[in-house]
Amino acid sequence: MGEIHAIRREQPIVGYELADGVLRLTLQNPPANALSLSMMQLLLDHLATARDDRAVRVIIIDSSLKLFSAGHDLKELTAHRTDPDAGRGFFERTMRLCAELMQAIVRHPRPVIAAVDGLATAAGCQLVASCDLAICTDKSSFCTPGVNIGLFCSTPMVALSRNVSRKQAMEMLLTGETIDASTAREFGLVNRVVPQEYLNQIVRKYAQTIAAKSPLTVRTGKEAFYRQAEMGLAEAYDYATQVMVENMLARDAEEGINAFIEKRRPEWRDE
Structure with missing residues (x-):
């Protein structure tokens, strides 16, 4: 940590x-x-x-x-x-x-x-x-x-x-x-x-x-959870799709996926 x-x-x-x-x-x-x-x-x-x-x-x-x-x-x-x-x-x-x-x-x-x-x-x-x-x-x-x-x-x-x-x-x-x-x-x-x-x-x-998780990922996920809960179904999916794309582009997501593939512990940078 x-x-x-x-x-x-x-x-x-x-x-x-x-x-x-x-x-x-x-x-x-x-x-x-x-x-x-x-x-x-x-x-x-x-x-x-x-x-x-x-x-x-x-x-x-x-x-x-x-x-x-x-x-x-x-x-x-x-x-x-x-x-x-x-x-x-x-x-x-x-x-x-x-x-x-x-x-x-x-x-x-x-x-x-x-x-x-x-x-x-x-x-x-x-x-x-x-x-x-x-x-x-x-x-x-x-x-x-x-x-x-x-x-x-x-x-x-x-x-x-x-x-x-x-x-x-x-x-x-x-x-x-x-x-x-x-x-x-x-x-x-x-x-x-x-x-x-x-x-x-x-x-x-x-x-x-x-x-122990990526602070960026947790922060992104918590905000998205409460925001989508206040939306209609279609709007929630549109919003969550954009969140998912932005999250995929983050350095911590790239690191986490690579670490999973390479079977090693990820090193989070909160970015």
Whole structure:
């Protein structure tokens, strides 16, 4: 994979560790890892920095707490009901920042993996659904319970409905009930369910496997995946055909094909 690049930064609510091409962003905002305004902004800042850091090949989002994330900070939101506008401005700022964060994950050139051990609820579930891959422990659970408190999970709905079937998404959104890890796997919300003690090992294996690929190819493929998913069938094939041609002309594709024919390991240059 080339040079070893290792950095560790301590942050009050988001841990930062970069080693061997894998950037780990750890949610650590006690007691519930609420996605406060400051936490979402810090995650956005780290994701923006990672876009320009060639040492970053894969990003993992995990948690240091027993709860992956309880979603938005309801106390923070409620405190602004006494604002002159009854909180409208702060509510809009919060929801728009959340939407920006989720789109930053989807549009990020690096694959993002959610490593979940515990409950992911509301916007926390939205965060999991927004990641490219999600691996959870058998102790994990998920829900979109806004309907229970008179606040439909409309923004989590966007990510959720793009990961699971409509009826399964509506089941979660209308009932607000918690689903266990195996049901989340059945719904398609997560890729794998693993024993708690093996979560880090398996997530790391996924990350290292992806990090060993051509960065150019992974970047091209992730962008193409999400763009074609928003198109009609014919348009998607036209677009994917052009992507495939441009990818074939890249140096890494030429190297990878030659290495396959010559039965040797490819040497990627991200070009």
